[in-house]
Amino acid sequence: MIGTLVNTGAVVAGSAIGLAAGTRLPERIKIVLMQALGLAVVAIGLRMALEAQHTLLAIGCLLLGGVTGELLRIEQRLDNLAETLSRTLRSNSSRFVEGFVTATLLYLTGAMTIVGSIQDGTIGDPSVLLVKSLLDGVASVALASSLGVGVMFSALPVLLVQGGITLLAAQLAFLSQPAVLDTVNATGGLLILGIGINLLEIGRIHVGNLLPALLYAIVGALLFP
Structure with missing residues (x-):
């Protein structure tokens, strides 16, 4: 868990x-x-997507993921969670929701998390995860300076998601297969x-x-390695 704890601390400190x-x-x-920061994120996303071998599979997963996410209203649920946090904390930041959602998606989308x-x-x-911590910490400085305190609270989903995968790592080892990582990297890059x-x-x-696309990427890579 040391990597996740450092990553969480880096987001809070940044x-x-x-x-x-x-x-x-x-x-x-x-x-x-x-x-x-936007240009840097675009460059990272393009590099991840273009370096992968399973681009067509990633595109298919993205389409399926988009339909699934719209039906489940995932982004609306994330917005509602952020608004609940904002009310609970009595935050005056007008961009709390944007900061929380943007930072959460940025920090948890990609193969480095898995x-x-x-x-x-x-x-x-x-x-x-230590390398990821450095990247996330630097990004947190830029994001929080513009989007406010919501960025800091993205540390909570980082702790829960990465910590959960770490604790279940023995059962989730199949996620480290090259085909899975390649497809996740391509989808995450997009x-x-x-x-x-x-x-x-x-x-x-x-x-x-579009987040369900990552799940479809894992399933697709396992079915069509």
Whole structure:
């Protein structure tokens, strides 16, 4: 669990730095930071998607995932959760929901979450999650400075999801098969690309409703390795 605990701490620490800096930064600086982060996220998503071998399978999973997510209204449920947290904490941040949802999707979408958690749980190697912690911590600084305290509370789903995979690692070891990782990486890359487009405000992609695509990617890779 050490990797997940460090990752959670990095999100909280990065968010705290971003919140402290955000009150002192002019609005134009915040805009530039978000644009820079958006471009970086787009580049990461493209690299993940283009390096994978199972691109067609990932596209099919994305289509199925989108339909499933819309029927289940996943993004609306995430928004409702964030709004409940905001009311409970009596937060004055007008962008609490956006910060929570954006950060949660960014930190949990991708193969590093699965690979790192399984390695940490099975052989006690937290190295992948430690690298992810560094990336998430830096992203938290930029996100929190612009989107507010909601980014900090994305540490909770990071702890629950990564911690859960780590604790169940022995039973989920099949997720580390090359075909599964390749398909998850391709699908996750497309989702991360969507997050980057949202950060750049080019359009509005309901990335939360596309999350079932990751489950379809795992099943598809196992059925058609």
